Amino acid sequence: MPISDVSGRKVWQLRSRNQQLAHWAMWLAGVAVFMWCWQRISEATTWVFVWDAPRIAADMGSRAWPPRWSYMSELWAPLWDTLNIATLGTLLAIFAAVPVAFLAARNTTPSALFVRPVALFVIVSSRSINSLIWALLLVSIIGPGVLSGLLAIALRSIGFCAKLLYEAIEEIDPKQVEAVTATGASRWQVMAYGIVPQILPAFAGITVFRWDINLRESTVLGLVGAGGIGLQLKSSLDVLAWPQVALILIIILLAVLLSEWVSARVRGAII
Structure with missing residues (x-):
């Protein structure tokens, strides 16, 4: 104007x-x-099915309600497997992500020309493949079960954790590092006393945040045979047991809400 x-x-x-x-x-x-x-x-959509979708959804909802509460006894073990997949997968990813992050950060990498590109390639490779795809590959390689889901979560999480962690390493206060270096400390002592204390809050926050995400993702890995409550969901869907499906979806929703509450409380305590 x-x-x-x-x-x-x-x-x-x-x-x-x-x-x-x-x-x-x-x-x-x-x-x-x-x-x-x-x-x-x-052109690729069959609009007859789209217009009929409300009726189909209402029919499925009427069949799924009320949930089959008696089926809850079958869900405790898969729910425990899901929690283990998310927790152990996150811990395994953290152990792998920490050295990758230090190798990727400009101020800690031994070689910005050779080592850092390899570390960044690991980060990008991990983040570019969805956990479901990792699970499909691992189920084909080592067979179905909790181990495939755990490794799928870990491989997916390495890039996420390493990326956020190496960015936190690059943003540290260099004056603290210079002060520790001035005392004659070795490279490992500089890292332990000048760098690690500065990134510990970010490290804890990244770990909890990724665990929260992994708990959500681990609930569906069973759809491809990687264990957990998703396996029960797939079994119920295959036999059209809609009351069981409704119960499983309610349990997944409650588990995600609980993880969100725990994650928020822990991050609040850290920050």
């Missing part, structure tokens, strides 16, 4: 004529791309 002085002469304008044309051209291109994508989606 242009602004004019008392004589009506334009003295300021948000965009020049060319900038305004480019702005509208970008909007036009965005609308064209959206319409093209919507057309492709519409």
Whole structure:
């Protein structure tokens, strides 16, 4: 919108004529791309099923309610497996992520030319593959069960934890490191007394936050045979036992809410 002085002469304008044309051209291109994508989606969609979806959902809901509360006795062991997958997978990931993070941080890596790119490659590789894909691969390699789920969670978490941790390492106060170095401390003593105390709060927060995420992800790994309560969910879905499915979904929701509460309390205590 242009602004004019008392004589009506334009003295300021948000965009020049060319900038305004480019702005509208970008909007036009965005609308064209959206319409093209919507057309492709519409061609690949069977709209009869979409219009019938509310009736199907209502029918499934009526079959799933009330939940089969007696089935709860079958869920304690899978629920415990899910908790173990999330907890042990997080701990295993932390043990692997700490050295990777120190090798990836610019101020702690032994070689920015050779070692740091390898560490960054490990981080990117871990983060680029979803835990379900890791679980599918591991189930094919070592067979179905809790071990596959645990390793899938760990492999997925290494990149997440290492990335946040090496960023925390790069943001430390260098003056504390210089003070410890000035005392004649060795490289390991500088790391132990100058770097580690500064990143401990971030390290604890990352660990708890990732455990919270892993508990959510571990509830569905059983769908591909990686153990946990997701395996019971898949079994119930396969036989169309909707009251059991409803109970399992309620239990998963309660478990996620509990993990969120625990995570928030722990992070609040740390921060």
